[in-house]
Amino acid sequence: MEPVHYSVQGNEILQIFRENFSKEDAVLFLDGTAGEGGHSLLFLQEFPNSKVILCDRDPVMLSRALARLDEFKNRVVPIEINFSEIDSDLLSSYGVTDAPQGILLDLGISTFHLLHSGRGFSFRESEPLDMRLSPDSGLSAKDVLNTYSKDKLMQIFYKYGEERWSKKIAEVIVDRRKLNSIFYTSELADLVSKIIPRKFWPPGRHPATRIFQALRIEVNQELAHIETGLISLLNLLRLDGVIQVISFHSLEDRIVKNAFRDYAKEKGFTLLTKKPILPSEEETKINPASRSAKLRVLRKTKSVDKKYRREDFEEEEESDV
Known part of the structure; x- marks a missing residue:
């Protein structure tokens, strides 16, 4: 419901x-x-x-x-x-x-969109990394994560997510995708959770919140x-x-x-x-x-x-x- x-x-x-x-x-x-x-x-x-x-x-x-x-x-x-x-x-x-x-x-x-669209806007469920507000139009979050260069990923994480761990997260994503592409929200959320030390997690929020925001802004060119x-x-x-x-x-x-x-x-x-x-x-x-x-x-x-x-x-x- x-x-x-x-x-x-x-x-x-x-x-x-x-x-x-x-x-x-x-x-x-x-x-x-x-x-x-x-x-x-x-x-x-x-x-x-x-x-x-x-x-x-x-x-x-x-x-x-x-x-x-x-x-x-x-x-x-x-x-x-x-x-x-x-x-x-x-x-x-x-x-x-x-x-x-x-x-x-x-x-x-x-x-x-967060709870019922099935497009991967939230890390609460394991869903395909899509994040497009206009379905079937443009790059998906999966495309961004698996094709952008390390520097470009670092830039969007820092600029759109104001994430201080942007460099390390981008490095790990690039290393990870050499073995397997990242397809699901749960994969990304788990990856970020392991990178950011628990003592630096934002109070009351999932540590991947800023990364999900940055990806959504990039995918939809919101700004x-x-x-x-x-x-x-x-x-x-x-x-x-x-x-x-x-x-x-x-x-x-x-x-x-x-x-x-x-x-x-x-x-x-x-x-x-x-x-x-x-x-x-x-x-x-x-x-x-x-x-x-x-x-x-x-x-x-x-x-x-x-x-x-x-x-x-x-x-x-x-x-x-």
């Missing part, structure tokens, strides 16, 4: 939208990370004249969210897409000609999608609209914090959260997975100077290398 699904910081997110929109308004929301559909359910219930553009890169999650929102299906536009690929042209192709007024990104990995997607969505947002983003670790939060700060300084946006909103003590007791969540909010108060073009952003990135 699957656990009860909780919408992380749902009360806080709903309150912020209440403060900026009237209940009677015909608000167009964009949920860029549908997950189980919990946040969108709150929007549809609270704003009876609203519509939701429901997006997720994982067709399984999108299907689960749609099933949950079935009673509101006439007010939902489902799109199987990574939020980083959303722009006005894409929305137009689905018959959406207006810009969204409320945008939400919940950057956390869902409980379903790159956040950087690109935020720029696109900030420019897509309607004037007087509000965007809310929940991050779960420092690497994500740093990107969100810097983008929001820059747009507040240079693009005519207003920062509604000088410090991130943290989950309440009550919420963390009910849903311990929410304890690391940080919510940041930005309001669009002036028009953006130029229309966002993906190729411009990519050229700027290349010039910085």
